[in-house]
Amino acid sequence: MKFDRFAQWLANRSGRPMTFAIALVLIIVWGVSGPLFDFNDTWQLVINTSTTIITFLMVFLIQNTQNRDNDELHIKIDELLRTTKRAHKALLDLEDMGPAELHALRKHYQRMGEHDSAKASRDAQEKDTSD
Incomplete structure (x- = not known):
């Protein structure tokens, strides 16, 4: 549970404009410092390694927060x-269905939607002709 709270806290902080601004400033400072280091391999390695590590860790953070958001959304929809x-x-038990069952159910609801849409169009036309 501690990781979930930490991940949520970090996700909230990392998504702020100030965090983006700080990252942008760091990239600009790195770019401007290029001539100072003669654009050598170590200078390039610093940014490559840093961004790779941050990206690698952010993947897990984002996945954790998406899983949590997904679970919360499912619970709310299940309650409705x-x-x-x-x-x-x-x-309520869609999570237990296989891909074929989900596809069949999706087709069923698409047909229901098409039927409802056609009925609404007919009703609107009947209303227009009666006015």
Whole structure:
């Protein structure tokens, strides 16, 4: 649980404009310092290594926060489905379905949406002709 809190805290800080500004300033300082170091291999290695390490760590941080956000969203949607009388309760267990089942369910809902859309168009046309 400590890692989750740390990851959320760090994600909140890393996504701020000030953090971007600091990173931009560091890159500019590095670039401007090039002539001082004759653009040598060590000078290039500093930025390459630094950015690689930061990127590597950020991948795990981002994945953690996305997993958490995903879980929170699923719980909220599950609660809405659970409390809606006309909702299909089978939708609460989508995580357990295989790809073929999910694809079939998606097609089913697309057909339902097309049917509802066509019905709404007919209703709108009938309303226009009756006015």
